[in-house]
Structures are given as structure tokens and as C-alpha cells.
Amino acid sequence: MRRLVARGTLALLLLPFLSLSAGALSEADLSRIWRNNGSVEGIQIFRFGLVDWSGRSASVEGAVPLRDSSAQARLLARQGASLEAKKRLLLLLYEIRYGLPERLRSIDVSGSVVEGHVDFAGVREGRYVLEVTLPLERLFDECVLFEAVVR
Numbered sequence: 001m002r003r004l005v006a007r008g009t010l011a012l013l014l015l016p017f018l019s020l021s022a023g024a025l026s027e028a029d030l031s032r033i034w035r036n037n038g039s040v041e042g043i044q045i046f047r048f049g050l051v052d053w054s055g056r057s058a059s060v061e062g063a064v065p066l067r068d069s070s071a072q073a074r075l076l077a078r079q080g081a082s083l084e085a086k087k088r089l090l091l092l093l094y095e096i097r098y099g100l101p102e103r104l105r106s107i108d109v110s111g112s113v114v115e116g117h118v119d120f121a122g123v124r125e126g127r128y129v130l131e132v133t134l135p136l137e138r139l140f141d142e143c144v145l146f147e148a149v150v151r
Contacts, residue, residue, distance in 0.1 A: 025140045048091040060088040062130045077128030085132045086113045111145040
């Protein structure tokens with residue numbers, strides 16, 4: 001009986017790791033997504049960011065106005081830029097997966113985003129800018145859109 005319980009517990013502990021590998025993006029899936037977006041070689045610019053198809057990465061920029069040069073203002077601006085970058089990652093994911101109409105009035109998305117690599121964080125032209133890059137595999141596998149409304 002103890003062995004059966006131990007095996008069941010072990011199986012439950014390994015389940016998350018097994019499910020991660022089962023949902024991984026295949027080469028065929030990535031190729032299909034690339035073809036659906038125009039088969040652009042190298043870097044492709046989208047409305048909400050850019051994708052380097054050969055380097056297999058997506059990059060976005062979050063930027064918010066910087067009120068003044070105090071430490072508190074810089075910290076708040078960095079948090080705002082981080083939220084803006086996360087939102088733009090979700091918007092870019094939606095744009096790559098489903099496309100956007102020519103005349104876009106607004107788009108609201110909600111979802112879950114993983115942290116990317118910060119390429120640049122600092123002040124540029126009176127705005128706090130955060131440039132973030134994420135591997136395409138992580139964008140497609142780990143970022144999740146819960147809801148999107150396009151108008």
C-alpha cells in the first residue's frame with residue numbers, strides 16, 4: 001500500500017514537468033506562424049514590437065513619461081515602463097497569432113506574461129524606457145492570452 005501511495009505521489013510531482021514538454025512549440029508550428037505572418041526573413045516590424053525570425057526572439061519597448069529626476073519618480077517610472085512592456089508583449093503575441101485589422105480603434109488584452117531579458121533601462125528624451133527581449137519559444141509557450149477585445 002505504501003509503495004502505491006509513493007508511486008502516486010511521485011507521478012503527481014512529475015506531472016508539471018511532463019506537461020511542459022508536451023506543450024512545447026514544434027519547429028512545424030513556428031514555421032507555420034512565420035508563413036502566416038508573411039515569411040519575412042530576419043527582422044519583422046509589427047505594430048506592438050518586432051520579431052527577429054532568424055534569431056527567434058521578440059522585442060518590445062515600454063516607455064512612460066518621467067515627472068522629475070528624483071529616485072522615487074524614477075522607480076515609479078520603471079514600474080510603469082515594465083507594465084507597459086508586459087502589455088506590449090501580450091499585444092504582440094495577439095498580433096502574431098491572430099493579426100490585426102487595418103483600422104484598429106482599440107484593443108484590450110488580459111493574460112499572463114513571463115519576464116524577458118531587459119536590454120535597456122533608462123531615460124531617453126524625458127521618458128523612462130525599458131526595452132525587453134524574449135525568445136519566441138517562451139513567448140508562444142509561456143505567455144497566455146486570457147481575453148482580447150478588438151474594436
